Amino acid sequence: MNQIPVKDVTPKKKPTVDQYQPNSKIYVRAITGFFQKLRTISLWGLMIGYFALPFINWNGHQAVWFDLPTRQFHIFGTTFWPQDFMLLSWLLIICAFGLFTITTLAGRVWCGYTCPQTAWTFLFMWVEEKIEGNRNQRIKLDKAPSSANKVTKKAAKHVIWIFIAFATAVAFVGYFYPIRELLPDMAQFEVSSGWAIFWLGFFTLATYGNAGWMREQVCIYMCPYARFQAVMFDQDTLIVSYDEARGERGSGRGARKKGVDPVEAEIGDCIDCNLCVQVCPTGIDIRDGLQYECIGCALCIDACDSIMDKMDYDRGLIRYTNEHALKGKEVHILRPKLVGYALVLILMIGAFGYTLVDRTPMELDIIRDRGSLYTNSSDGRVQNNYTIKIMNMAQEPHHFTVTVSGLDNSELKGKTNVQLKNGEIGTLTMSLLATPWELKKSRTDLQFSVTRDDGLTLTEESRFIGPAGR
Amino acid sequence: MSELTTFWHLWVCAIVIGSMIACGILLSLTKRGQKHDQETDQTTGHAFDGIEELDNPLPKWWLGMFWATIVFGFVYIGIYGIGDWTGFSDWSSRGQWQKEVDATEEKVAPYFAKLTAMPIEELALSNTQHAELRQQIDGMEEGDAKKALKANFDLRKSAMSTGGRLFASNCSVCHGSTASGSLGFPNLTDQDWLYGGKPEQIRETLLNGRNGAMPANGLKPDMTDQDRADLATYVISLTPNRTDKGNGDAEKGSALYAQACAACHGADAKGNIAVGAPNLTDNIWLYGGSQKQIEFTIKHGRAGVMPPWKEFLGEDKIHVLSAYVYSLSKNKEAE
Numbered sequence: 001m002n003q004i005p006v007k008d009v010t011p012k013k014k015p016t017v018d019q020y021q022p023n024s025k026i027y028v029r030a031i032t033g034f035f036q037k038l039r040t041i042s043l044w045g046l047m048i049g050y051f052a053l054p055f056i057n058w059n060g061h062q063a064v065w066f067d068l069p070t071r072q073f074h075i076f077g078t079t080f081w082p083q084d085f086m087l088l089s090w091l092l093i094i095c096a097f098g099l100f101t102i103t104t105l106a107g108r109v110w111c112g113y114t115c116p117q118t119a120w121t122f123l124f125m126w127v128e129e130k131i132e133g134n135r136n137q138r139i140k141l142d143k144a145p146s147s148a149n150k151v152t153k154k155a156a157k158h159v160i161w162i163f164i165a166f167a168t169a170v171a172f173v174g175y176f177y178p179i180r181e182l183l184p185d186m187a188q189f190e191v192s193s194g195w196a197i198f199w200l201g202f203f204t205l206a207t208y209g210n211a212g213w214m215r216e217q218v219c220i221y222m223c224p225y226a227r228f229q230a231v232m233f234d235q236d237t238l239i240v241s242y243d244e245a246r247g248e249r250g251s252g253r254g255a256r257k258k259g260v261d262p263v264e265a266e267i268g269d270c271i272d273c274n275l276c277v278q279v280c281p282t283g284i285d286i287r288d289g290l291q292y293e294c295i296g297c298a299l300c301i302d303a304c305d306s307i308m309d310k311m312d313y314d315r316g317l318i319r320y321t322n323e324h325a326l327k328g329k330e331v332h333i334l335r336p337k338l339v340g341y342a343l344v345l346i347l348m349i350g351a352f353g354y355t356l357v358d359r360t361p362m363e364l365d366i367i368r369d370r371g372s373l374y375t376n377s378s379d380g381r382v383q384n385n386y387t388i389k390i391m392n393m394a395q396e397p398h399h400f401t402v403t404v405s406g407l408d409n410s411e412l413k414g415k416t417n418v419q420l421k422n423g424e425i426g427t428l429t430m431s432l433l434a435t436p437w438e439l440k441k442s443r444t445d446l447q448f449s450v451t452r453d454d455g456l457t458l459t460e461e462s463r464f465i466g467p468a469g470r
Numbered sequence: 471m472s473e474l475t476t477f478w479h480l481w482v483c484a485i486v487i488g489s490m491i492a493c494g495i496l497l498s499l500t501k502r503g504q505k506h507d508q509e510t511d512q513t514t515g516h517a518f519d520g521i522e523e524l525d526n527p528l529p530k531w532w533l534g535m536f537w538a539t540i541v542f543g544f545v546y547i548g549i550y551g552i553g554d555w556t557g558f559s560d561w562s563s564r565g566q567w568q569k570e571v572d573a574t575e576e577k578v579a580p581y582f583a584k585l586t587a588m589p590i591e592e593l594a595l596s597n598t599q600h601a602e603l604r605q606q607i608d609g610m611e612e613g614d615a616k617k618a619l620k621a622n623f624d625l626r627k628s629a630m631s632t633g634g635r636l637f638a639s640n641c642s643v644c645h646g647s648t649a650s651g652s653l654g655f656p657n658l659t660d661q662d663w664l665y666g667g668k669p670e671q672i673r674e675t676l677l678n679g680r681n682g683a684m685p686a687n688g689l690k691p692d693m694t695d696q697d698r699a700d701l702a703t704y705v706i707s708l709t710p711n712r713t714d715k716g717n718g719d720a721e722k723g724s725a726l727y728a729q730a731c732a733a734c735h736g737a738d739a740k741g742n743i744a745v746g747a748p749n750l751t752d753n754i755w756l757y758g759g760s761q762k763q764i765e766f767t768i769k770h771g772r773a774g775v776m777p778p779w780k781e782f783l784g785e786d787k788i789h790v791l792s793a794y795v796y797s798l799s800k801n802k803e804a805e
Contacts, residue, residue, distance in 0.1 A: 371643050375652035378660070378754050385648045387638065414648055415597045427634060429647045 025142075026216060026283035028125060029135040029275070033302025039112065043119040050116075051167070054174035059395060062178050072423060078356075079395050079422075083363060087355060094348045101341040103229045105333075106238040108296035111226065117218050118295065120168070120211035121281065124161055131157045135278060161212045162204065169203030216282040220293050230292055235323040236332050240298050242270075242287045242318050243326065253287075262313070269317050273307055276300035276318060286318055362400070363391040364450045366462040373465045381411075381433040382466040388428045390450050392420035399453040402428060406446040407464050410434040432464055439466040479553035486552055490543050497536055501527065582786040585629050585793075590669035593793035595626040596800035633794025636787055640779070641795075649798050654757060654774065659798045662754045664774075666743040667799060673792040677785070679778030682746040686771035688730030693768070701726045702764040708739050708751045709759075716761045746774075 056063040058076050065074045073080040080087065102109060111118060132138045132153050144150055174182050177196045185191045191200075210218055219226050233239070247253055250266030262269050270287065277285045279300060282293040286300045304318040324331045369385040377383045390400050401417040404410070414430030432446070444464040451457045474482070513522045527533075551557030585593060595603070603623050610616040638647060644655045651657035656664060664682065665675050687693040693701075696718070703716025704723025716723075728737070734747040741749035748756060756774070757767050779788060 367647075369642070369647050371646060372652050375646065375650065376758075377650065378657065383650060385646045385650065387642075387647045427631075427638070429634075429638075429649075431646075431648045431650055 026281070027135045027139050027278075028281050028283075029278040029303075030125075030129055031275075031279045031299055031302050031306070033299075033305060035298035035302050039122070039297065039299075042113045043122050046114060046116075047119050047123060051171050054171055054179040061395075062180070064175060065178060066176050068176055070423065074395070077395065079361070079393060081363075081393050083393075084359070087352070087359075090348065090352045090355070094345065094352055097341060097345040097348055099225070099229075100232055101338065101345050103232045104234070104237060104338045104341055107233065107240070108226075108229055108294070111219065111229075111295035112297035115295075117210060117223070118281075118297070120164075120207060121215050123164060124211040124215075125281075127160050127164070128157055131160070158212075162208055165204045165207035165211070166200075168207045169200045172203050173199050216293070216295075219282060219295055226292065226295070233290075234335070234337065235329075236335055238320050238322055239290055240286060240294060240296055240301060240318065241290065241321050241323075241326060242276075243316070243321075244287070244289075245326075247287065247317055258311075269308075269313050271307065271311060275303040275307055279303045290323075360456060360458050361393040362398075362450065362452060362456070362458055363389075363393060364448065364458045364460045365389040366448050366460050368462055368465075374467070377431075377433055380436075382436045382439065383431050383433050384464050384466075385429065385431050386448070386462065388430065388448065388450075389425055390418060390420065390428070391425045392422055395422050397421045400426065401451050402430070403449050403451065404432060404446055405449070407432065407434055407444050409438055410464070434464065434466060436467055439464075442466060442468045474554045479555075482553040486547070490540055493536075494540055497533065497540075501533060582790070584625065585632075586786050586789045588625075590673060590789065590793045590796055593626055593629050593790070594669075594797035594800065595623075595630050596797040598801045599797075600627070600630075629790055630794055630797060633790045633797075636783070636791045637794055640783065640791075649795070656756055657754070658795055659801070660754065661799060662749060662752060663743065664741075664746045664748055664756075667796075669792060669796050671743070672795050673788060675776060676783075676788045676792055676795075677778065677780045680746055680774070680776040682772065682774035682776075684734075684747075684767070684772040687768060689733060690726065690730035693726070693730065695765075697722075697726055698765045698768045699761070701730070701768060702761050705739075705750050705764055706759075706761065709753050710751070712753065 053064055054062060058074075061074055063074070063076050067074065071082050073084075099110060128138070132141055141150055141153065170182065170186070171179070173179075173196050176199075177191075177193060182191065182196070191197055214222075246268070247270035248268045249262065250268065253268040253270035253272045255271060256262070256265070256267060260267075276287070277283070277300075279302070280286065281297060281299065282295060284291050284293045286294065298320065301318050301320065305315045308315050308317055322331060365388070367387040367389070369387070375383045375385075388402055390402075392398050392400070397420060399417065399419050402412075403416070404412050411433045412430055413433060415428055416430060418426040418428055420426045442465060444466070446462045446464050447459050448462055449457050449459045512525045514525045516523045547557065549557050549559050550561050556562050603619075607616060607620055607623060610619065637645075637649065641649070645651050645658055646655075649658040656662075661667065663671070665671055665680055687698075690697075699716070699718035700720070700723035701718070702723070703718035704720045704727055706712060706714070706716045707720045707723075727739070731739075734745055735741055735750055736747070739750040741747045748754075753759065755763070757763060757772055779791075783791065
C-alpha cells in the first residue's frame with residue numbers, strides 16, 4: 001500500500017502540559033555581541049526618551065501633555081481636541097499597518113528591539129545581574145538556604161525594582177498631570193487628583209509585576225500581538241533560525257575535541273553547548289525550529305557566534321535568514337503582500353499628513369433660530385437670526401471676524417467679531433436682514449465665514465428663509 | 471411626595487415581588503430530585519442525528535448565583551424602595567437631582583453674590599460700552615486704577631456672558647436669539663418699552679411677568695367694519711414719515727379714537743406703561759402695522775403674555791438677566 005508522504009508536525013519535546021502547572025523560572029544568561037549592542041542602543045534610547053519627554057517644555061507648556069480634565073491634548077505646537085479624535089484612529093491604523101509591514105519583512109523586530117515589555121524586562125534583568133551576579137550565581141543563590149547575604153541581595157533587588165517601577169509610573173502620570181507640578185505635589189503629599197494617585201499605584205505595580213515577575217509569560221500568554229504576528233509570516237520573512245542542515249550534519253550535534261573538522265568527521269557544527277538556550281529570554285531552544293515564543297531578539301545569534309568564533313567555525317549557525325533561503329530556494333523580498341502593506345502604509349501616512357496640515361485650529365457652528373421661520377423687522381425687511389459659536393482651538397488668543405455671503409443686498413446686524421483666549425468658545429448672535437421683494441427663493445443658501453486675525457478662514461453653510469419668492 | 475396612586479403602587483409591588491418569589495419557586499422546583507456535582511447518564515429524551523441532550527443538574531455555584539440575584543433584589547428594594555415607598559435610604563431620582571442642583575447652586579453662589587452686589591445699571595455692559603471700555607483700559611498707564619477698572623470690566627463681561635446664556639436658554643425661544651423679537655413678541659433691542667425700560671422695570675417684568683390685554687373694539691363694543699377702517703387710518707396717520715395712507719376717513723377715526731382708545735393709549739397716543747399700552751406714534755408694531763393688521767387687532771383685541779420667571783430662575787439669575795436685557799438697548803445704532 002502506498003503511503004501518502006506526510007510531514008511530521010508533532011511538536012518536538014512539547015508534551016501537553018497542565019494549564020495550571022507553575023512555570024519554571026528562566027535564568028537568562030547575559031551575552032554580548034552585535035545584536036545585543038543594537039538592542040542596548042534601541043532599548044536604552046527608548047527608555048530615556050520615555051522618561052525625558054515629559055520634562056520638555058514648549059511655548060510655556062509641557063510639550064507632550066494629555067490634559068484629560070479639559071480634554072486638550074498638547075503635542076508640541078499643536079493642540080488636539082476631542083473633535084480631532086478621527087486623527088487618533090488614523091494614527092492607530094497607521095501603527096497597525098506599520099506593524100504588518102515590518103513583521104512581514106523582518107519578523108518580530110518590534111518584540112525584540114522596541115516593545116516596552118522587552119525594554120523594562122531588559123532593565124530589570126540588568127539590575128538583577130548587577131546585584132545577584134551572573135546566571136550561575138543566581139541559580140546558586142536561589143538554591144542556597146536563607147542567609148543574611150541572600151536576604152540582603154533579594155531585598156536590594158526588589159527595592160530597586162520598585163523604585164524603577166515607581167519612576168516609570170511617575171513619568172507615565174506626568175504625561176497627563178504636568179510633571180513639573182506632579183513632582184513637588186508628590187513631595188508635599190498634595191497630589192490633587194485621585195486618579196493620578198490611582199494610576200501611580202497601578203503603574204508601579206504593573207511595571208514591577210510585568211518586568212520583574214511575569215516577563216516572558218506576558219509575551220507567551222498575554223500579548224495578542226505575539227499571536228497575530230505569526231499570521232503575517234511567510235517563507236520569505238526574516239526569522240532567527242538555526243541552520244539545521246549544517247548543525248545536524250552526519251551523526252548530529254555533540255561535544256568534540258578541539259581541532260576536529262566537523263565535515264571530515266561527519267558531525268554537525270553544533271557542539272551542543274546549550275548557550276543559545278541559556279541566553280533566550282523566553283527559555284526556548286531555537287534549534288527546535290520557529291516557535292511562537294520566539295520574540296526575535298537575536299541573542300541566540302550572538303551566543304552562537306561567540307562559540308563559532310572560539311571553535312574557529314564560520315559564524316551564522318544561528319542567523320537571521322528565512323525559510324526559503326534555508327531550503328535553498330529563491331528568496332523574494334518584494335512580494336505582493338509586502339508591497340501591498342507598504343503601499344497602504346504610505347497612502348495612510350500621506351492622508352494623515354495632509355489632514356494634519358490641512359486642519360484648522362478653530363471650529364464654527366451656525367445655529368439658525370428655530371422659533372419662527374423668519375421675522376419682519378420694524379423697517380419692513382425680512383430678518384433671520386443666527387447664533388454663531390466659534391471655538392479657538394489654537395494655543396494662543398486670536399481675534400475672529402464673521403462675514404456672510406450668498407445673499408445680495410443683505411445686512412448683517414449684531415456684534416460680528418470676538419476676541420477669544422486659547423480654548424475658549426465665543427457665542428455671537430446676529431441678524432441677517434434682506435428686502436423681501438429681492439428674495440428670489442423662499443430658501444437661500446448662505447455661507448458664513450469666520451476669519452482669524454492671521455487670515456485663516458473657515459466656512460460653514462446655513463440658510464436664509466423668507467416669504468415665498470415671486 | 472406621592473408619585474403613584476394606590477392602585478399603581480400595589481400593581482408595581484405585586485408584579486415585582488411576585489416575579490421574584492416566582493423565580494425562587496421555579497429554582498426550588500427544578501432542583502428537586504437532582505443530585506449536584508454528579509453527572510448523570512440520563513438524557514432528556516431529545517435526540518437528533520445521534521446527538522442527545524444530557525439531563526445534568528446546574529452546577530452548585532451557578533444555582534447559588536441565581537439565589538444571590540434574588541437576595542440582591544430584595545436588598546436593592548430595601549435600599550431604594552419600590553412603587554411609592556422610597557426605601558430605607560429615602561432615595562428618589564427627584565431627590566438625587568435636587569441634591570445635584572443644590573450642589574451647583576452652592577458652587578455658583580459666591581459668583582452670583584458678586585454680581586447681585588452691583589446695581590443692574592452698573593452691571594450691564596453693552597457691546598458699545600464693551601468696545602469703549604476696552605479702549606480706555608488699553609490706553610491707561612499700568613497701576614491700581616487700571617487694575618480696578620480691568621477687574622470691573624472682566625466681571626461685567628463675565629456677567630454678560632452668563633446673562634447671554636440665560637437669555638439663550640430661557641428667552642430666545644420667543645424673543646429670538648438676537649432679542650429682536652417677532653410678530654407678537656417685543657423687540658428688546660430698541661428704545662421702545664411696553665412696561666418701561668428702566669432696570670427696575672425690566673426686573674419687575676422678568677420676576678412677575680406681564681399680562682397685556684387689549685379688549686376687542688376698545689371701549690366701543692358696537693364698532694362697525696367702517697369704524698375700524700377709519701380708526702386704523704387715523705392710527706396710521708399718527709406715525710411720522712409714513713408714506714402709505716389708510717383707506718378710511720382719518721378724521722372720523724380721530725373721534726372714534728378719543729372714545730374707544732384714549733383711556734389706555736392716551737390722548738396723545740403715546741401709550742401707557744402702567745397697563746402696557748403701546749405707543750402708537752412710532753413705527754414699531756408688535757402685531758403688525760398694515761391697515762389690515764391694525765383692523766384685525768381692533769376687531770379681536772390682543773392678549774400678550776410674558777410669563778413670570780421668579781419661581782423658575784430665582785432672583786439672582788433674574789438680576790443678571792435684567793442687566794443683560796438692559797444692555798441690549800444701550801447699543802449705539804451706528805453698528
